[in-house]
Amino acid sequence: EKSKTSFLDKLGKAVAGKSKVDDDVLDNLEEVLVSSDVGVNTTLKVIDRIEARVARDKYLGTDELNAILREEIAALLSETNTGNAVDFELPESNVPYVIMVVGVNGVGKTTTIGKMAYQFKKAGKKVVLGAADTFRAAAIDQLQIWADRTEVPIVRQEMGSDPASVAFDTLQSAVTQNADVVIIDTAGRLHNKVNLMNELTKVKRVMQKVIPNAPHDVLLVLDGSTGQNAFEQAKQFTAATEVTSLAVTKLDGTAKGGVVIGISDQFQIPVKYIGVGEGMEDLQVFNKFEFVDSFFK
Amino acid sequence: MFDSLSDKLDKALHVLKGHGSITEVNVAETLKEVRRALLDADVNFKIAKEFTNTVKEKALGQNVLTTLQPGQLMVKLVKDELTELMGGDAEGLNLSGNPSIILMSGLQGSGKTTFSGKLANFLKTKKSKKPLLVACDVYRPAAINQLHVVGDQVGVEVYSEEGNMNPVEIAQNAIAHAKQNGHNVIIVDTAGRLAVDEEMMTEIANVHKAIDPQETLFVVDAMTGQDAVNTAKAFNDRLNFEGVVLTKLDGDTRGGAAISIKSVVNKPIKFIGTGEKMDAIDVFYPSRMADRILGMGDVVSLVERA
Numbered sequence: 001e002k003s004k005t006s007f008l009d010k011l012g013k014a015v016a017g018k019s020k021v022d023d024d025v026l027d028n029l030e031e032v033l034v035s036s037d038v039g040v041n042t043t044l045k046v047i048d049r050i051e052a053r054v055a056r057d058k059y060l061g062t063d064e065l066n067a068i069l070r071e072e073i074a075a076l077l078s079e080t081n082t083g084n085a086v087d088f089e090l091p092e093s094n095v096p097y098v099i100m101v102v103g104v105n106g107v108g109k110t111t112t113i114g115k116m117a118y119q120f121k122k123a124g125k126k127v128v129l130g131a132a133d134t135f136r137a138a139a140i141d142q143l144q145i146w147a148d149r150t151e152v153p154i155v156r157q158e159m160g161s162d163p164a165s166v167a168f169d170t171l172q173s174a175v176t177q178n179a180d181v182v183i184i185d186t187a188g189r190l191h192n193k194v195n196l197m198n199e200l201t202k203v204k205r206v207m208q209k210v211i212p213n214a215p216h217d218v219l220l221v222l223d224g225s226t227g228q229n230a231f232e233q234a235k236q237f238t239a240a241t242e243v244t245s246l247a248v249t250k251l252d253g254t255a256k257g258g259v260v261i262g263i264s265d266q267f268q269i270p271v272k273y274i275g276v277g278e279g280m281e282d283l284q285v286f287n288k289f290e291f292v293d294s295f296f297k
Numbered sequence: 298m299f300d301s302l303s304d305k306l307d308k309a310l311h312v313l314k315g316h317g318s319i320t321e322v323n324v325a326e327t328l329k330e331v332r333r334a335l336l337d338a339d340v341n342f343k344i345a346k347e348f349t350n351t352v353k354e355k356a357l358g359q360n361v362l363t364t365l366q367p368g369q370l371m372v373k374l375v376k377d378e379l380t381e382l383m384g385g386d387a388e389g390l391n392l393s394g395n396p397s398i399i400l401m402s403g404l405q406g407s408g409k410t411t412f413s414g415k416l417a418n419f420l421k422t423k424k425s426k427k428p429l430l431v432a433c434d435v436y437r438p439a440a441i442n443q444l445h446v447v448g449d450q451v452g453v454e455v456y457s458e459e460g461n462m463n464p465v466e467i468a469q470n471a472i473a474h475a476k477q478n479g480h481n482v483i484i485v486d487t488a489g490r491l492a493v494d495e496e497m498m499t500e501i502a503n504v505h506k507a508i509d510p511q512e513t514l515f516v517v518d519a520m521t522g523q524d525a526v527n528t529a530k531a532f533n534d535r536l537n538f539e540g541v542v543l544t545k546l547d548g549d550t551r552g553g554a555a556i557s558i559k560s561v562v563n564k565p566i567k568f569i570g571t572g573e574k575m576d577a578i579d580v581f582y583p584s585r586m587a588d589r590i591l592g593m594g595d596v597v598s599l600v601e602r603a
């Protein structure tokens with residue numbers, strides 16, 4: 001709320017018809033963006049874009065400058081983020097549609113899977129979960145509780161078993177059951193651990209023995225309170241598994257999750273979902289304008 | 298890999314070389330690089346600004362008296378200042394109670410349950426204590442189970458009450474249980490919570506009040522970005538915690554959150570987590586952390602090269 005008043009105050013000083021943004025406004029914009037974890041690089045990029053745009057179009061008042069800011073920031077989010085998806089839709093092209101969920105430790109993978117299962121089931125889809133985190137203490141029990149809550153079947157093995165084998169079993173079971181969508185949970189792993197990243201590549205490869213073009217979606221989950229390290233996460237997980245979409249969690253807190261702007265821009269990966277709580281219903285389809293607006297609140 | 302600050306300072310040092318003395322102008326250019334490196338390392342925006350101002354004043358004040366080159370001086374000043382910021386008395390844990398009570402707090406997924414297990418193991422093996430782990434996370438699916446698995450891994454008893462949704466009661470009963478069974482340290486694991494979740498913050502404040510712990514630890518993910526200050530401040534306002542635990546430092550994050558937190562609450566960072574396994578715990582070294590944040594493997598060699 002502090003940044004809002006000061007930022008909008010400065011914006012209020014803007015004079016109509018200007019073709020240059022005041023340094024004050026730019027300094028303030030820098031503070032708002034960096035404080036939202038957008039990062040210095042992306043912030044400079046945004047500022048350049050705004051300066052270029054204003055030099056070309058001028059602006060007629062605060063509202064217009066505000067709209068320009070919003071558009072230019074949002075424009076960095078991957079093109080595929082149309083910003084108007086409202087539903088938890090699944091492409092019809094691949095049945096079952098296989099989603100593999102990856103990310104570093106504790107970001108919210110398992111919880112996000114529970115929430116997705118709830119949404120897909122509500123949309124009338126037949127969902128199967130695969131408990132391929134066989135490492136973390138009680139990870140399988142945790143996913144089991146989500147499966148019970150959402151009343152969807154789960155495929156699991158013992159703790160310590162081979163995650164690739166769990167993924168294989170899950171896909172086979174899903175095919176037999178005529179499932180519409182399969183979601184595979186994986187153990188959290190830091191992206192600088194080569195062996196663990198290779199394991200992920202293997203899990204992915206083994207799935208293709210059952211369904212040749214699986215997984216159809218590799219969802220990287222990022223914790224909304226993570227800072228610039230999320231860049232390396234996106235980079236390394238993309239290298240290991242060709243990430244195709246992002247989910248940003250814990251946006252019900254005070255963290256803004258701005259780092260995904262640069263990630264989406266650089267890697268051209270769309271943000272699909274945001275997590276806004278620990279409950280079953282606390283998952284939303286990403287809306288880029290709402291997201292950008294939250295920086296200024 | 299990241300551009301390291303040493304590379305950047307090397308660049309900035311070229312600006313300084315040939316001047317022989319630090320002026321308002323060349324110090325500003327160098328500090329711009331320093332500030333940027335701090336922001337890239339997730340040091341809070343305001344704190345990075347304050348920090349560079351402090352360094353600037355010190356640099357300008359000392360320049361005539363020193364025999365060091367201006368560039369060398371800058372590197373040393375930045376490093377020393379950071380180390381001092383994160384340092385302070387490296388206190389251990391206060392284990393004077395009988396039993397001593399340790400309360401874990403922090404955001405969701407920061408590593409509280411894992412660290413509870415590591416700490417129990419550390420106290421058992423290194424300090425010859427007989428710890429009791431207490432499961433006060435009554436919300437997260439399988440949280441109690443998780444603590445039991447962790448307790449089994451380190452051979453430490455876990456106290457839990459299936460079905461009881463009242464953490465205050467569970468914690469109090471655990472203390473009675475510990476006294477009866479000769480446990481001299483109690484480690485209370487709690488649910489992750491957001492600082493803005495009033496109900497949950499009140500809950501942990503109530504637990505804190507009821508059990509009056511010798512040590513309340515704030516567990517924070519080292520990858521945390523700009524929000525670290527808000528969270529640390531909010532938890533400290535409610536719990537007045539004794540120390541901080543920085544987890545997941547086995548990653549490649551710079552961990553600038555460490556400076557932000559230390560600056561805003563002025564509490565020592567007591568432990569770091571360096572892996573998922575139960576022995577991946579270490580004490581905190583301010584100077585190593587300063588190197589890490591600045592991205593300098595070896596500042597000394599940089600100074601010698603300059």
Ligand SMILES: Nc1nc2c(ncn2[C@@H]2O[C@H](COP(=O)(O)OP(=O)(O)OP(=O)(O)O)[C@@H](O)[C@H]2O)c(=O)[nH]1
Nearest residue numbers: 105106107108109110111188250275276277405406
């Ligand atoms: N407030 C909030 N908490 C969340 C959200 N998503 C997940 N969490 C919490 O974050 C913690 C970690 O979530 P998990 O789903 O276990 O995370 P994970 O990535 O599966 O963790 P690992 O498997 O250990 O790597 C849990 O306490 C969740 O309840 C969210 O959107 N908001």
Ligand SMILES: Nc1nc2c(ncn2[C@@H]2O[C@H](COP(=O)(O)OP(=O)(O)OP(=O)(O)O)[C@@H](O)[C@H]2O)c(=O)[nH]1
Nearest residue numbers: 105106405406407408409410411489545570571572
């Ligand atoms: N690599 C690494 N992983 C860690 C470390 N500490 C914890 N983890 C992992 O981080 C994830 C979350 O840890 P937990 O101990 O469940 O975190 P928590 O704070 O208890 O989570 P909630 O109870 O959901 O709030 C797990 O996958 C842990 O294995 C660490 O120091 N390094």
Ligand SMILES: [Mg+2]
Nearest residue numbers: 109110133139
């Ligand atoms: Mg998980």
Ligand SMILES: [Mg+2]
Nearest residue numbers: 409410434440
């Ligand atoms: Mg826990």
